[in-house]
Every structure is written in structure tokens, then in C-alpha cells.
Amino acid sequence: MDASLSPLISLRHVGKSFKDGEVRAIEDISFDVRPGEFVSLVGPSGCGKTTILRLINGLITPDEGEVRVMGAAPEPGPDLAMVFQSARLMPWRTVAGNIEFALALRGLNRKDRQERALALLGAVGLRDFANAYPHELSGGMQQRVGLARALSVEPKVLLMDEPFAALDAMTREVLRNELLQMWSERRMAIVFVTHDIEEAVLLSQRIVLLRPRPGRVDEVVDVDLPEPRWQKDPRPLPAFIEMREHLWNRIRGMAADGVELEELAGAFPRLGTPDKGAR
Numbered sequence: 444m445d446a447s448l449s450p451l452i453s454l455r456h457v458g459k460s461f462k463d464g465e466v467r468a469i470e471d472i473s474f475d476v477r478p479g480e481f482v483s484l485v486g487p488s489g490c491g492k493t494t495i496l497r498l499i500n501g502l503i504t505p506d507e508g509e510v511r512v513m514g515a516a517p518e519p520g521p522d523l524a525m526v527f528q529s530a531r532l533m534p535w536r537t538v539a540g541n542i543e544f545a546l547a548l549r550g551l552n553r554k555d556r557q558e559r560a561l562a563l564l565g566a567v568g569l570r571d572f573a574n575a576y577p578h579e580l581s582g583g584m585q586q587r588v589g590l591a592r593a594l595s596v597e598p599k600v601l602l603m604d605e606p607f608a609a610l611d612a613m614t615r616e617v618l619r620n621e622l623l624q625m626w627s628e629r630r631m632a633i634v635f636v637t638h639d640i641e642e643a644v645l646l647s648q649r650i651v652l653l654r655p656r657p658g659r660v661d662e663v664v665d666v667d668l669p670e671p672r673w674q675k676d677p678r679p680l681p682a683f684i685e686m687r688e689h690l691w692n693r694i695r696g697m698a699a700d701g702v703e704l705e706e707l708a709g710a711f712p713r714l715g716t717p718d719k720g721a722r
């Protein structure tokens with residue numbers, strides 16, 4: 444079999460509970476991520492998106508089923524990098540120092556660390572801020588540094604937990620495009636958690652839609668839109684609009700099935716509004 448087609452990450456019938464079984468977070472979750480693929484996890488609050496990322500990262504282990512990353516049980520390490528909603532930079536280190544620190548953990552010598560950190564800062568448009576401290580940067584700039592730091596270790600998998608949720612709309616738009624461009628150049632696999640349906644369709648090749656209580660897979664959909672999307676915005680395309688509406692209809696279906704509307708509306712502000720197009 445062609446190794447490039449075998450999954451890089453696979454989850455099979457995975458279940459996980461917390462508080463001695465009191466909180467059933469996820470149940471019977473199965474999906475694959477292939478090498479270089481961009482997969483989004485979408486769903487209402489509490490459906491287990493972060494739990495799934497932590498299982499893939501090896502920070503927690505499943506109670507049932509199996510999680511495999513590159514054919515083995517996952518372990519935190521340089522093949523898996525994580526990006527969070529806030530960049531979590533070390534405030535006492537400079538921007539370059541934050542990236543160099545990640546590289547030092549990988550055993551790179553000082554000169555290589557400095558060169559690689561500057562090259563990555565160039566790639567995210569922050570070369571001139573190498574000697575600045577995190578508090579001197581805007582939220583969007585800090586997220587760029589967080590992304591550069593995650594990419595510095597050349598991970599095979601980038602796990603992203605709502606990385607743009609705390610940013611203003613314009614910054615979010617710019618960073619989405621930059622992420623797509625970096626992904627098309629480096630082709631690491633990305634597992635991207637978002638509440639934002641449009642963002643998921645815009646970025647991903649595949650979407651795993653989850654439903655809550657406990658978190659289960661509602662549907663896995665392929666997003667077949669022209670590439671590269673960072674060069675040509677797919678949002679006006681009929682295929683984009685159809686996909687977005689399909690996912691919205693599934694979410695409305697969850698509400699009809701008794702998922703608390705408020706729970707859904709908190710995560711998806713568009714729900715319940717008659718407007719089908721605008722957000």
C-alpha cells in the first residue's frame with residue numbers, strides 16, 4: 444500500500460470519561476487524518492473537541508478504543524505541535540528567544556537556533572520584532588509568534604485549538620490566509636478546532652462535525668474546493684455556500700433532536716436567525 448495514503452492519525456471507537464466516569468466526554472469517535480491533510484473538528488460547546496486534541500497529543504489516554512499517531516500510541520514530542528487560543532509566550536523572553544527556546548529543547552546549537560528563529564519570524568512577517576518582548580505585540584502578532592514557534596520544530600502534525608477565536612475579524616482573516624499559505628508550503632497535517640462553520644469550510648479538506656452529550660461524530664464531510672484557497676477566496680463559490688448550508692442544517696437538526704438550543708446558540712450565534720447568508 445502507498446504509505447502516503449495510510450493514516451497519520453487514526454481514532455477507532457474512542458471513548459473518554461472524566462470525574463471517575465461521571466462526565467462522559469466522548470463516545471465511539473472514529474476518524475482518520477492522512478499525512479498533509481487539513482481536518483477541522485467542529486461542534487457545539489462541550490462536544491469533546493479539546494478532549495480529542497489532547498488524546499491525539501498523548502496528554503490523556505482513551506478509556507475505550509484506540510488512538511494511533513504514526514502507527515503507535517501518541518506521546519507528546521516534537522512530531523506533534525500545539526497552538527492554543529492565546530499564544531502562551533514566555534513574557535521574560537524576547538520574541539526570537541521564545542522560538543529559540545523551543546529549538547534548544549530539540550538540541551540545536553546557538554547559531555542554528557538564531558538563524559532558524561529569524562527565518563521563521565520572516566515567514567510570519569515579524570522579523571523586525573525579533574528583539575521585542577511579547578507584551579509589546581498585539582494579540583494577532585503574538586499568535587503569529589506562537590505559530591512560528593510551533594512550526595520551528597517541523598512537526599508532522601499541528602494541533603490547533605481555536606487559534607483565531609480571540610482575534611478581531613480582520614486579523615483573523617489575515618492569519619487564516621497565512622496559515623493556508625504555510626500549510627501549502629510545508630504540508631504538515633493539521634487538526635483544527637473551531638466553532639466557526641465558515642472558517643472550517645474555508646480552511647479544511649475534511650470536517651468532522653460533532654454532536655454533544657456525549658461527544659459523538661455526527662458526520663464527516665469532504666470539502667472539495669479549488670486549491671490553493673489562500674490565492675483565490677472560495678467563499679463566493681456555489682460549492683462553498685452549499686457546504687456551509689449543509690453543515691448549518693445538520694446543526695439545526697441537532698437542535699431538533701433536543702440538544703439545548705442555548706448551548707448551540709452560544710457556540711453558533713447564527714442559529715435561529717432567518718438570515719441564511721450573512722454572519
Ligand SMILES: Nc1ncnc2c1ncn2[C@@H]1O[C@H](COP(=O)(O)OP(=O)(O)OP(=O)(O)O)[C@@H](O)[C@H]1O
Pocket residue numbers: 461462466467468486487488489490491492493494495658
Ligand atoms: N479534565 C476534565 N475534568 C472533567 N471534565 C472534563 C475535563 N475535560 C473535559 N471535561 C468535560 O468533557 C466534555 C467535553 O469537553 P471539551 O473541553 O473536550 O469540549 P469542547 O468541545 O472542546 O468544548 P468548548 O467548545 O466549550 O471548548 C465537557 O462536558 C467537559 O466539561
